[in-house]
Amino acid sequence: MTEPMSAPTRAAPPWTDPEATPFLRLEGVSKSFGGFEAVRDVSLDIYRGELFCLLGGSGCGKSTLLRMLAGFETPSAGRVLIDGEDQAGRAPFERPTNMMFQSYALFPHMSVEKNIAYGLKRDGLPRAEIAARVADILALVQMTQFARRKPDQLSGGQRQRVALARALVKRPKLLLLDEPLGALDRKLREETQFELKKIQEEVGITFVVVTHDQEEAMTLSSRIGVMNAGEIVQIGTPHEIYEHPHSRFVANFIGSVNCIEGRVIGREGAHLRIGCPDLGAEVTVESGFEAGAGEKVALALRPEKIVMTREARPGFENTVTGRVEEVAYMGNLTIFQARLDSGARLRVTRSNTTRTDADVPRVGETVHLQWTGAAGFVLGA
Amino acid sequence: MSGLRRLGRAWSGRALVVAVPMLWLGLFFALPFLVVAKISLSELAIAMPPYLPLAEWADGALNIVLNFGNYLFLLSDGLYLAAYLESLKIAAISTLFTLLIGYPMAYVIAMARPERRNILLMLVVLPFWTSFLLRVYAWIGFLKSNGIINNALMALGITDAPLQLIQTDFAVYIGITYTYLPFMILPLYANLSRLDRSHLEAAADLGARPLTTFLTVTLPQSAGGIVAGCMLVFIPAVGEFVIPALLGGPDTLMIGRVLWDEFFSNRDWPVASAVAVVMLLVLIGPILLLRRAQAREEG
Numbered sequence: 001m002t003e004p005m006s007a008p009t010r011a012a013p014p015w016t017d018p019e020a021t022p023f024l025r026l027e028g029v030s031k032s033f034g035g036f037e038a039v040r041d042v043s044l045d046i047y048r049g050e051l052f053c054l055l056g057g058s059g060c061g062k063s064t065l066l067r068m069l070a071g072f073e074t075p076s077a078g079r080v081l082i083d084g085e086d087q088a089g090r091a092p093f094e095r096p097t098n099m100m101f102q103s104y105a106l107f108p109h110m111s112v113e114k115n116i117a118y119g120l121k122r123d124g125l126p127r128a129e130i131a132a133r134v135a136d137i138l139a140l141v142q143m144t145q146f147a148r149r150k151p152d153q154l155s156g157g158q159r160q161r162v163a164l165a166r167a168l169v170k171r172p173k174l175l176l177l178d179e180p181l182g183a184l185d186r187k188l189r190e191e192t193q194f195e196l197k198k199i200q201e202e203v204g205i206t207f208v209v210v211t212h213d214q215e216e217a218m219t220l221s222s223r224i225g226v227m228n229a230g231e232i233v234q235i236g237t238p239h240e241i242y243e244h245p246h247s248r249f250v251a252n253f254i255g256s257v258n259c260i261e262g263r264v265i266g267r268e269g270a271h272l273r274i275g276c277p278d279l280g281a282e283v284t285v286e287s288g289f290e291a292g293a294g295e296k297v298a299l300a301l302r303p304e305k306i307v308m309t310r311e312a313r314p315g316f317e318n319t320v321t322g323r324v325e326e327v328a329y330m331g332n333l334t335i336f337q338a339r340l341d342s343g344a345r346l347r348v349t350r351s352n353t354t355r356t357d358a359d360v361p362r363v364g365e366t367v368h369l370q371w372t373g374a375a376g377f378v379l380g381a
Numbered sequence: 382m383s384g385l386r387r388l389g390r391a392w393s394g395r396a397l398v399v400a401v402p403m404l405w406l407g408l409f410f411a412l413p414f415l416v417v418a419k420i421s422l423s424e425l426a427i428a429m430p431p432y433l434p435l436a437e438w439a440d441g442a443l444n445i446v447l448n449f450g451n452y453l454f455l456l457s458d459g460l461y462l463a464a465y466l467e468s469l470k471i472a473a474i475s476t477l478f479t480l481l482i483g484y485p486m487a488y489v490i491a492m493a494r495p496e497r498r499n500i501l502l503m504l505v506v507l508p509f510w511t512s513f514l515l516r517v518y519a520w521i522g523f524l525k526s527n528g529i530i531n532n533a534l535m536a537l538g539i540t541d542a543p544l545q546l547i548q549t550d551f552a553v554y555i556g557i558t559y560t561y562l563p564f565m566i567l568p569l570y571a572n573l574s575r576l577d578r579s580h581l582e583a584a585a586d587l588g589a590r591p592l593t594t595f596l597t598v599t600l601p602q603s604a605g606g607i608v609a610g611c612m613l614v615f616i617p618a619v620g621e622f623v624i625p626a627l628l629g630g631p632d633t634l635m636i637g638r639v640l641w642d643e644f645f646s647n648r649d650w651p652v653a654s655a656v657a658v659v660m661l662l663v664l665i666g667p668i669l670l671l672r673r674a675q676a677r678e679e680g
Contacts (some may be wrong), residue, residue: 072582072586092582093586097586103579105577105579107598109601109602118587119588122589122593166583170588
């Protein structure tokens with residue numbers, strides 16, 4: 001597979017360097033409750049300064065994995081190493097980690113200040129230092145004027161900041177965040193995503209975030225680990241996960257995708273030719289996927305990579321024709337469902353670059369659907 | 382239907398709901414209390430009933446005689462003050478015992494798996510199925526000279542002669558602690574079962590050992606339950622009569638027994654009523670404390 005060209009980091013990212021030592025290492029970690037295996041043989045390396053997202057649906061084991069890092073659950077098998085130290089047998093209060101809870105778990109009988117100072121007091125720091133660090137962190141999360149309030153006098157967004165501040169103030173080696181933005185409404189969540197990322201870069205602490213929200217994972221992470229049924233099914237940068245998913249599960253979980261069944265006809269250099277009876281056409285796709293002629297595969301095509309026009313244009317390797325069946329206007333983009341002459345349906349999105357677009361195909365119109373050889377990817381059947 | 386009428390109907394419904402308990406309280410608390418207060422201000426007489434009326438109509442004049450002598454008498458005789466103090470002391474010590482025993486029990490029940498909680502709660506309430514009197518009598522069987530405890534101690538060779546357990550203040554503490562324990566456990570359980578477990582995890586995560594977590598997170602958050610439980614035990618324990626009468630000794634002087642003696646032995650209803658009124662006044666403080674705790678629990 002070709003290496004993605006993006007990777008917006010200054011130096012080469014540590015996970016591409018085989019010499020780099022991981023900061024957090026999971027070796028074959030499993031966890032079963034009774035007969036149920038919540039986490040199954042997870043091995044994972046996370047590097048210093050990363051913001052790593054564990055992404056998955058509910059019950060996929062991501063929270064259990066996070067709780068094993070914090071020490072609330074003991075792995076049934078495998079090892080957890082933080083900064084080279086095996087965490088086996090260490091209670092939560094002995095670990096160099098801090099956690100931001102999904103419910104925030106702020107102590108209701110303490111003020112914001114006292115909540116944040118709680119962890120520092122446990123370390124027995126001098127009072128002056130505690131006060132200074134609390135003041136610093138309050139400034140960082142912009143909550144200085146609320147220092148004396150009780151948690152029930154704060155809004156959801158403010159509580160979220162206090163919870164973050166309380167977890168950050170101890171300067172843990174590793175910060176664990178369980179659905180950190182889950183309780184916020186959509187607008188606030190979008191704003192807070194960027195803020196969280198900014199704070200992470202400022203403090204330079206390694207973050208492990210658990211989320212079910214793929215958009216959140218895409219925006220925040222340096223890398224994403226996609227989980228399904230207790231296993232990590234793919235690890236990669238947001239770009240890799242989106243553009244080069246290894247499986248249908250990942251392709252479907254992140255964004256939407258058209259999956260078209262077919263059989264390999266043959267290889268032409270970097271391109272694979274696939275016969276797709278559903279499309280009623282042979283398609284060309286740039287892929288390193290190793291498959292012999294006649295093998296069953298699936299062509300995966302993201303809806304935004306298909307160009308839909310009334311008149312076919314040159315420059316595309318693949319063209320099929322169909323009829324617009326449904327149109328859903330979303331504001332920033334419009335989603336089309338096209339029914340091909342072969343009977344198959346394709347989902348296409350088109351971003352609304354101008355306010356009025358006379359060129360928008362209407363329901364019932366015949367259209368050409370075109371994509372380049374680099375637009376799709378091939379998945380095993 | 383007009384909004385006003387609907388409002389009127391809703392209001393009358395609410396009034397009805399409030400009226401029933403108010404009527405109950407009026408009939409069975411306020412009215413008897415007023416009768417007792419009235420008697421406490423009248424004079425003793427050898428008559429039926431054994432006191433003089435407060436107001437008399439004679440020769441076209443209404444004579445109202447308020448006799449505060451009964452209250453002054455309570456002050457003049459050291460016995461009453463001693464009995465009040467002794468009652469408060471015994472109630473306070475017993476309350477402390479119920480708290481020390483009840484808190485861990487309530488904690489364990491609240492932390493137990495949900496399906497086991499109901500069984501454990503049931504076990505707490507189970508003693509109520511037998512008569513209160515019977516349960517106190519059973520303690521006599523345990524504590525008397527040739528009772529179960531003394532026999533066991535002697536059989537094991539720990540003591541040669543039976544210990545004086547019954548008819549002591551200690552026996553009264555045991556009796557009150559045992560019978561009032563559920564009143565401590567239930568409010569504490571109600572409080573602790575609402576404790577958010579993620580708070581405990583958060584404390585551990587921030588570096589608190591289990592004992593520190595308990596002292597800084599669990600205990601402060603259960604303060605409302607502690608106050609409610611303590612008051613539910615303390616308030617009735619102050620006026621307790623049966624337990625000191627059955628388990629206490631001749632010098633266990635509690636206000637309940639004084640009240641009984643004044644009413645039934647001395648037939649001095651006015652003084653007995655004064656004793657009762659003063660007891661209520663003494664308990665107003667704890668009652669207000671209880672109300673505040675309950676309001677906070679609900680709020």
